[in-house]
Amino acid sequence: MSSMIEFRNVQKYYGEFHALKDINLEIDKGETVVLIGPSGSGKSTLSRTVNGLETIQEGQLIVNGRDIADKTTDINRIRRDVGMVFQHFNLYANKDVLENIMLAPRIVLKMNEEENKKQAMALLDQVGLADKAHNMPSQISGGQKQRVAIARSLAMKPRCMLFDEPTSALDPEMIDDVLGVIKYVTSQSDMTSLIVTHEMGFAQEVANRVIFMADGQVLEDDSKDKFFDHPTNERARQFLSKIIKH
Amino acid sequence: MIHLLTSNWSAFISGFGWTLLSSILALFFSLIIGSLFAILEVVPNKALRIIGNVYVEIFRNIPLLVITMFFYLVIPLYIVKINGFTAGTIGLTIYTSAFIAETVRAGINSVDPGQMEAARSQGMTFWKAMRYIVLPQAFKYVIPPLGNQFVNLVKNSSVLAFVAGFDLMYQGNAIASQTFETVNTYVIVGIFYLIITLPISYYMQHLEKKLA
Numbered sequence: 333m334s335s336m337i338e339f340r341n342v343q344k345y346y347g348e349f350h351a352l353k354d355i356n357l358e359i360d361k362g363e364t365v366v367l368i369g370p371s372g373s374g375k376s377t378l379s380r381t382v383n384g385l386e387t388i389q390e391g392q393l394i395v396n397g398r399d400i401a402d403k404t405t406d407i408n409r410i411r412r413d414v415g416m417v418f419q420h421f422n423l424y425a426n427k428d429v430l431e432n433i434m435l436a437p438r439i440v441l442k443m444n445e446e447e448n449k450k451q452a453m454a455l456l457d458q459v460g461l462a463d464k465a466h467n468m469p470s471q472i473s474g475g476q477k478q479r480v481a482i483a484r485s486l487a488m489k490p491r492c493m494l495f496d497e498p499t500s501a502l503d504p505e506m507i508d509d510v511l512g513v514i515k516y517v518t519s520q521s522d523m524t525s526l527i528v529t530h531e532m533g534f535a536q537e538v539a540n541r542v543i544f545m546a547d548g549q550v551l552e553d554d555s556k557d558k559f560f561d562h563p564t565n566e567r568a569r570q571f572l573s574k575i576i577k578h
Numbered sequence: 579m580i581h582l583l584t585s586n587w588s589a590f591i592s593g594f595g596w597t598l599l600s601s602i603l604a605l606f607f608s609l610i611i612g613s614l615f616a617i618l619e620v621v622p623n624k625a626l627r628i629i630g631n632v633y634v635e636i637f638r639n640i641p642l643l644v645i646t647m648f649f650y651l652v653i654p655l656y657i658v659k660i661n662g663f664t665a666g667t668i669g670l671t672i673y674t675s676a677f678i679a680e681t682v683r684a685g686i687n688s689v690d691p692g693q694m695e696a697a698r699s700q701g702m703t704f705w706k707a708m709r710y711i712v713l714p715q716a717f718k719y720v721i722p723p724l725g726n727q728f729v730n731l732v733k734n735s736s737v738l739a740f741v742a743g744f745d746l747m748y749q750g751n752a753i754a755s756q757t758f759e760t761v762n763t764y765v766i767v768g769i770f771y772l773i774i775t776l777p778i779s780y781y782m783q784h785l786e787k788k789l790a
């Protein structure tokens with residue numbers, strides 16, 4: 333299998349602060365990778381570099397065959413193929429649910445209007461919100477917003493999905509529905525997913541592979557079973573023991 | 579006072595007309611120019627941002643009268659002959675556009691940055707994200723302060739009087755010096771200004787309620 337995302341000696345700084353330290357990673361097409369670690373460890377930053385929302389200062393970052401750090405790369409072209417789901421949903425506040433899903437396919441992909449609408453309704457149906465098509469984002473719950481946000485990303489037919497703490501801002505009773513949708517998305521055989529999460533049970537369920545980060549470094553990168561049963565890194569062991577206690 | 583009004587009716591009405599025309603022209607162009615510079619102030623390109631900042635800081639911090647005199651005296655000297663009305667309206671437009679730029683920029687900044695990020699993450703260009711997502715939301719925040727700018731603009735149009743712009747204030751000065759009915763003249767002039775500014779205030783309040 334060939335790789336979808338490849339970090340080669342990536343360094344990221346915020347001023348003096350070294351946010352990502354010499355990251356080397358290769359994520360293959362179709363893989364579901366869960367990224368965990370304490371807050372401030374750089375996991376969100378790492379996921380946001382993949383679609384260029386954060387720039388890197390050194391190294392190479394190859395996404396779907398194109399180097400993001402290369403100035404000649406058209407970042408908008410890469411972003412079409414990389415969907416992103418945000419912690420705070422970020423639904424377009426001035427558009428209703430259906431328009432949220434249809435806007436980017438219309439103005440970025442120039443998709444035929446009829447086909448676009450058919451696809452949007454099908455996606456809404458998939459996430460169980462067909463009856464909310466004409467609601468404004470302010471009129472639906474957090475869990476529903478996040479499901480719309482996932483449908484919005486899928487409307488671009490991405491090859492890769494980034495989930496940046498998709499359930500962290502949700503009430504507990506909303507989380508399961510959202511996780512159910514994410515699980516469905518990651519189960520598509522050709523979809524590559526990178527998920528930043530604190531939901532360990534969910535991580536165990538969907539991940540092929542788990543990456544543990546702390547202080548801007550990747551400290552452990554293992555298959556799911558190996559990571560949860562025998563983490564080799566001391567920090568990862570401590571982190572897991574703390575999480576499981578709660 | 580009624581006699582003063584009727585005997586100078588055509589002068590008052592002509593002044594009112596020029597004031598109204600100058601205000602409408604300045605409002606239209608300052609809204610366009612101001613919004614443009616507001617966007618320049620938030621673009622990713624640093625050079626463009628500096629241009630936007632310099633424009634706003636210069637014209638916001640020079641008295642309107644100085645800007646107007648500049649266009650009235652300096653431009654005809656070196657570039658093209660313009661009359662007082664044109665010079666005054668250009669000065670008014672540029673001065674107001676700097677304030678509108680600041681107002682609109684504040685509106686853009688009050689839109690959650692997540693909106694821009696989501697739009698960019700879907701492959702939209704900065705300009706498309708601005709046009710479809712950020713600006714429509716920003717204008718909602720901007721309507722109340724923009725209303726104030728419009729009212730200020732109408733009042734500031736009295737600067738035309740200094741450059742022979744034949745506006746309401748200019749006519750008022752002329753009538754007052756001919757009739758010596760100074761107080762009554764300026765009361766009438768004030769009422770004419772209110773005829774323009776009160777409906778703007780009222781309409782802006784209405785719009786604000788409707789959009790909230």
